Amino acid sequence: MTPTFRQAARKSAVAALSAAVGAGLLTAASVAAAPTAQAATTCGGTASIYGILPDGRLTFSSITPATGQLKKVRVGVDLGFEPKAMATLNFNTVLVTSTTGALYRLDVLTNNESLVLERPPVKTFDSGWTHDKLTYDGHGHLYGTAGGVLLQYLVSQPKPTGSAHIGQRKEIGSGFVLKTLTAAGDDRLLATTSAGALYSYRIAGDGSWDRDDLKASGWSGFDQVVSPGGGLYYGRIEATGAMYWYKDADPADGSGSDIAYHNDTPVNTGCWTQELLSAQPGTFACTTSADPLDGRDIPAVKAAGRDLMNKHDGGAWNSTTQWNCLEQLWDKESGWRYWADNPNSTAYGIPQALPGSKMDAFGDDWRTNPVTQIKWGLSYIDGQYDTPCGAWSHFLSHNWY
Incomplete structure (x- = not known):
């Protein structure tokens, strides 16, 4: 009596969630105006x-x-x-x-x-x-x-x-x-x-x-x-x-x-x-930082992203190859901007979560905290594609991941 634990009823919901759109769809206003960051409370784990x-x-x-x-x-x-x-x-x-x-x-x-x-x-x-x-x-x-x-x-x-x-x-x-x-x-x-x-x-x-x-x-x-x-x-x-x-x-x-x-x-x-x-x-925990990362400093955001990716899943993704895939993926999706707001859908943030509110699982500051968004995005990629290169490969074939 081995259980199947299938998720057929969830396939459409997961597909909708994963339908983060490609580059070139962000409005000039959404790129130019970043909401003010609040105190950073981020969650992560398994x-x-x-x-x-x-x-x-x-x-x-x-x-x-x-x-x-x-x-x-x-x-x-x-x-x-x-x-x-x-x-x-x-x-x-x-x-x-x-x-x-x-x-x-x-x-x-x-x-x-x-x-x-x-x-x-x-x-x-x-x-x-x-x-x-x-x-x-x-x-x-x-x-x-x-x-x-x-x-x-x-x-x-x-x-x-x-x-x-x-x-x-x-x-x-x-x-x-x-x-x-x-x-x-x-x-x-x-x-x-x-x-x-x-x-x-x-x-x-x-x-x-x-x-x-x-x-x-x-x-x-x-x-x-x-x-x-x-x-x-x-x-x-x-x-x-x-x-x-x-x-x-x-x-x-x-x-x-x-x-x-x-x-x-x-x-x-x-x-x-x-x-x-x-x-x-x-195994899942939240921490608050009084000195949040400046999300408008894109090189600093990318550096934080690489550090978080290297530590993810006990270091399983710690390689230049995986980083190149992740960097290109989110370059296309959002330019690594935490305020990237897709005008054609409710996709939001660095990983373009659809809708953006899904990122609340990793912190109630998901609108303004790039670390919260990155942690959510890494967890999502892990569950859906196993690795950043798996997600990047899917993006190249479908223009979304």
Whole structure:
């Protein structure tokens, strides 16, 4: 029962998004007048999600943050026990509880071309782990709920072997009867209720906590909500297997009014059949700079673009060949102007995102911050064409990418 995870329903939306037009279509006014840059807040990173299918097999999914497009899915072996809750510690370590109260550690050897475990699941605890929810904040704290009680544990090793590495059990509070629970940052939790409320929790060092009510309703359809950090949220609808994505411009402000809903471009309209999902924590993040790049200095913008490209995907694109492709591509698209506004469509910015508002996933300053636009563009190219040269080749054939 291997899921296909196809995106046929999204093809037209993705094609429309990718239809960034060629050079020569920018008006003189759009080239000459650059809007004033604001304080720079840019986001970047990846979205990686582990899951477990109803038949017990482990899955790994990678999602392009720029567009919500599903990049790849890998399906692994049957774990050999009935899982109950799961939390991802890092890129190759996942914790899973069983219905009998045991806690297992999964050591992933690779999730690239295939999903392979380095060894069979390692039982780190024989009993006592009866949690119905489990999540890791990426900063040393594992959280779980059991019987409405929220518990916190300290994880001191990337591959914990037992009580020496998972301990300091702390009862945070009772009344945590939640439908979903995920970590959204350092000691910050995101949760939904059966009634559809969306909550954000902040846990203090002494174990005290407070709650922000982000939304009073509207989130009841999701049976799984996960976050790779940076205000990026993914929700799975159990009834249809659809996966939707959302971007909170400021996940620390205690307000849900700035959450952007991308319901027009879902990750999938079906096929997410996993009973459990868990995002790798802290892989998508936002930073604010008090000294933003001068976007009108095109050589400086290109230098920043090359630096970001060289670092993308662990340096996989760090070559003169890939840079030549990217430089020519965005020379044609926008002249590397962050204010490039296509008069014949809603395409905007250095990568000519269509519409420009799609770049809000990488920062609410997408209109004026070239770094935000470049990061979005690199993520988009990665998900759609694998490399800048792949995008440039498509542009040469179609005059858009």
